Amino acid sequence: MTAVNQKKTIQFGPEQQTTLVQVRRRRTRRQLLVRAVLYLVLTVIGLIMLLPLLWLISTSLKARGLEFTFPPQWIPDPVVWGNYHEALTILPFGRFFLNTITITLLSTLGSLLSASMVAFGFARIPFPGRRPLFVLLLSTLMLPYVVTLIPSFLLFKYLRWLDTFLPLIVPSFFGGSAFFVFLIRQFYATIPLDLDEAAEMDGAGYFRIWWSILLPLSRPVMATVVIFSFIWNWNDFLGPLIYINSLENFTLALGLAGFRSQHSARWNLLMAASTVVLIPVLVIFFVAQRYFIRGIVTSGLSGR
Amino acid sequence: METVLNFMQPMITRSGRSRRWWRILLAGYLFVAPWLLGFIIFTAGPMIASIVIAFMKWEVISTPEFVGLQNFVELFKDPLFRVSLYNTAFYTFLAVPLQLIVALLTAMLLNTKVRGIALYRTVYYLPSVTPVVASAMLWLWIFNPEFGLANALLERFGLPKQLWLLDPNLAKPAFIIMSLWGVGGTMVIFLAGLQGVPAELYEAASIDGAGALHRFRQITLPMLTPVIFFNLLIGLIDSFQIFSSVFIMTNGGPQNQTLFYVLYLYWNGFKYFQMGYASALAWVLFVIIMLFTLLQFRMSKRWVYYETDIGV
Numbered sequence: 001m002t003a004v005n006q007k008k009t010i011q012f013g014p015e016q017q018t019t020l021v022q023v024r025r026r027r028t029r030r031q032l033l034v035r036a037v038l039y040l041v042l043t044v045i046g047l048i049m050l051l052p053l054l055w056l057i058s059t060s061l062k063a064r065g066l067e068f069t070f071p072p073q074w075i076p077d078p079v080v081w082g083n084y085h086e087a088l089t090i091l092p093f094g095r096f097f098l099n100t101i102t103i104t105l106l107s108t109l110g111s112l113l114s115a116s117m118v119a120f121g122f123a124r125i126p127f128p129g130r131r132p133l134f135v136l137l138l139s140t141l142m143l144p145y146v147v148t149l150i151p152s153f154l155l156f157k158y159l160r161w162l163d164t165f166l167p168l169i170v171p172s173f174f175g176g177s178a179f180f181v182f183l184i185r186q187f188y189a190t191i192p193l194d195l196d197e198a199a200e201m202d203g204a205g206y207f208r209i210w211w212s213i214l215l216p217l218s219r220p221v222m223a224t225v226v227i228f229s230f231i232w233n234w235n236d237f238l239g240p241l242i243y244i245n246s247l248e249n250f251t252l253a254l255g256l257a258g259f260r261s262q263h264s265a266r267w268n269l270l271m272a273a274s275t276v277v278l279i280p281v282l283v284i285f286f287v288a289q290r291y292f293i294r295g296i297v298t299s300g301l302s303g304r
Numbered sequence: 305m306e307t308v309l310n311f312m313q314p315m316i317t318r319s320g321r322s323r324r325w326w327r328i329l330l331a332g333y334l335f336v337a338p339w340l341l342g343f344i345i346f347t348a349g350p351m352i353a354s355i356v357i358a359f360m361k362w363e364v365i366s367t368p369e370f371v372g373l374q375n376f377v378e379l380f381k382d383p384l385f386r387v388s389l390y391n392t393a394f395y396t397f398l399a400v401p402l403q404l405i406v407a408l409l410t411a412m413l414l415n416t417k418v419r420g421i422a423l424y425r426t427v428y429y430l431p432s433v434t435p436v437v438a439s440a441m442l443w444l445w446i447f448n449p450e451f452g453l454a455n456a457l458l459e460r461f462g463l464p465k466q467l468w469l470l471d472p473n474l475a476k477p478a479f480i481i482m483s484l485w486g487v488g489g490t491m492v493i494f495l496a497g498l499q500g501v502p503a504e505l506y507e508a509a510s511i512d513g514a515g516a517l518h519r520f521r522q523i524t525l526p527m528l529t530p531v532i533f534f535n536l537l538i539g540l541i542d543s544f545q546i547f548s549s550v551f552i553m554t555n556g557g558p559q560n561q562t563l564f565y566v567l568y569l570y571w572n573g574f575k576y577f578q579m580g581y582a583s584a585l586a587w588v589l590f591v592i593i594m595l596f597t598l599l600q601f602r603m604s605k606r607w608v609y610y611e612t613d614i615g616v
Contacts, residue, residue: 035418042413044429052429052485055453056442071456114338127332137339140347140539142597146545146566147590150573150583151350151357159363172340181339206331235435237548242574253437257552260441267445274438285433289426296489297496 055277060084060271065199069268080268087259087269088276093246096255099165103251104233106169109224111176111229112222118175119184120210124196134185140178145238153242167243168236182223186298187221188214224295227288252277307608348355358583368580375584385585387560388568391476395564396543399480403539404532407487411494412524432488440552443482444469469554472561482549490535497531498524529608537600544593565589 054074061076061153062085088094121127122134156167175181191214199209240251250258256277260270285292333340362368379385386484409442414425431439445470455465468478505523514522547566550556556563556571569589573582 037414038413038418042418042421045410045413049431049485051453052442052446053434055446056438058443068451070451071459072451072453081506114342118336118339121332121335123343123436125328125332125335127328131409132342133336136343140343142541143347144541144545144590144593146586147354148347148350148567149569150312150579150586151353151575154348154353154357154364154579155345171342171346172487173338174346175339178339192421206335210335231433235433237436237552241548241551253435256437256441260444260552267448270441271445274441277435278438281433281435282430285430286426293429293492296492 023133037098053278056271056297057275058269058274059154060275062268064266064268072226083268084276087272090263091255091259092247093252093255093273093276096250096252099249100234100251100253103165103168104230106165106171107233108173108226108229110169110182112225114173115176115180115225116184116215116218116222117210118181119188120206120214122181123188124209124214125206137178137181141182149161149242155244162243163245163249165249167241168233174227177223180228181190183224183295183298184218184221187218191217220291220294223288224291224298227284227292232283234281310443314387328477338407354586357580360580360583362579364579371580375581376532376588378581379584379588384560384563384568388563388565391561392544392546392562392565395476395479395546397538398477399483399543400510400536400539402484403487403490404535406484407490408494408528408532410487411491411498414491414495415498429488429492432486434486436548437552440549443478443485443549444553447478458586469562470558472559475554475558475561479546479553481551483543483546490539493535494528494531497528501527526609530610533600533604533608537597540596540600541593544589544596 055072058074058076061079061081062083063072063076063080066073066076122130123138152167153162156162159166161167161170195213196209199213204212228277235253235256236251237253240254241257244250244254247258256273259273263269315611356367359370359372360368361374372399385522410428414421414428434442449455449465449467449470454467458465466474490569501524504570505527506519509519509523545566546564547570550562550564550567551570554562556567569582569585572578572585
């Protein structure tokens with residue numbers, strides 16, 4: 001587009017003397033410069049984003065005492081892989097890992113089932129009251145969590161669910177999160193209604209339409225839900241902090257925080273343990289980045 | 305109205321219709337039942353309970369006792385309440401605008417079409433998937449006064465070392481810096497917004513000879529205002545409720561300079577077991593956040609530009 005403009009200037013502009021080739025060369029040189037500056041800025045900011053993480057890994061591999069050098073040493077010498085073993089055996093991290101996986105898997109299952117069911121109701125069944133209820137659902141997305149914190153704790157205490165995984169799992173089976181319902185509903189809205197109608201002709205009820213037509217078609221959005229649910233549950237700190245007390249029921253996040261209060265001066269071990277908590281999330285993110293970004297973009301929520 | 309219409313229709317269609325109507329009603333509510341129940345049990349119920357508890361003195365093991373407005377009266381006399389509110393406001397009003405600016409600028413950088421941009425996008429987003437506990441540990445170490453990365457950087461530029469999280473004046477800014485590192489979510493939303501700006505607008509503007517800055521102010525910013533508004537709203541709600549990182553890193557210190565609101569609420573609820581007082585705190589914050597949200601919506605009419613109605 002701009003190239004067209006340039007040609008016009010050459011033909012009709014004041015600088016009749018300059019040839020097309022000269023202008024092209026000047027342009028490419030300027031473009032090159034702009035591009036170089038762009039890459040420079042991109043890289044500098046990229047490094048700022050990455051440095052803390054590299055520093056985390058670097059510290060996690062340093063020998064005891066060698067993390068205390070100033071200015072800091074970037075490449076650990078010697079590289080002590082044993083830090084990981086030591087960090088993970090001081091506290092029962094294997095147990096924490098199992099607990100976290102259990103909570104994450106069950107909670108994700110609950111979100112998938114219930115959120116897609118609710119989303120179907122909102123997307124496909126024109127029942128009276130659908131619109132106001134959906135607005136209500138959306139408004140809960142902006143509800144500050146503090147306002148339900150204390151009574152939820154009291155509710156779970158009354159149910160004798162404290163120090164179990166139930167408070168962290170069961171709510172997922174009740175619609176998961178408004179965020180997931182919204183996400184799936186938006187996806188269902190893109191599937192043509194003809195499919196439902198054809199199935200209805202064949203005598204399928206709503207349940208059949210949902211279970212055997214829409215669900216199999218919604219794999220991409222299900223992937224998004226799985227990834228968000230995984231990362232939220234994995235990263236959650238406040239929930240386990242409030243509901244879990246005994247060490248054997250700790251999640252990784254709680255365990256890591258507990259580790260710090262016991263060994264606050266062992267930075268290399270602390271960083272090793274942090275890296276271990278971080279790595280599954282990074283792997284999931286790299287594998288499923290596409291779905292992740294799509295989720296954010298569809299809903300406008302980043303799920304912090 | 306509905307009944308009149310029904311009455312006017314022939315009997316057969318009417319009864320047929322109404323059976324279908326009931327079927328749809330039943331099916332609809334059955335399908336949304338999980339969420340509706342969850343909403344009542346885990347959201348609406350607790351919210352109402354929270355108001356009631358706010359008027360009680362309840363130390364979990366003791367029997368709750370109705371005390372009227374006492375919790376709220378105490379609250380306004382409580383110096384720590386004021387400190388926590390001030391700290392939270394300080395953090396929010398500095399962090400949110402900075403987050404928006406950084407997120408928008410990085411999003412614009414990432415919106416360029418150069419080779420390898422996907423890799424840059426991944427790297428920029430990476431910090432925001434880091435679990436909060438891990439990033440809290442990491443930044444605790446970065447802000448370490450003796451051996452931390454932050455001071456190494458200052459030293460490189462010939463600046464004096466700082467105490468960071470141990471310095472009453474720097475503790476809050478340190479949290480703001482940390483929050484800027486995790487700005488990726490906001491950035492991705494901006495990026496999506498930028499990609500939604502119609503290219504014709506830019507083309508028309510450059511034919512008219514508009515410079516880059518002019519294009520930014522006349523096209524990009526106005527077209528992005530709905531996204532800016534959304535990010536502002538979510539940013540405020542999130543920042544008002546900052547908790548986990550503070551709980552792990554400073555637990556309110558030094559000298560209560562990082563005693564943020566939800567941390568103070570947590571202390572009252574889960575350290576001193578003052579369920580009534582904590583609920584009163586929760587409701588005050590809830591009202592503050594709601595007022596801010598309403599204010600934002602009110603003001604948005606003046607600066608947010610919607611090209612078309614955005615249907616849900």
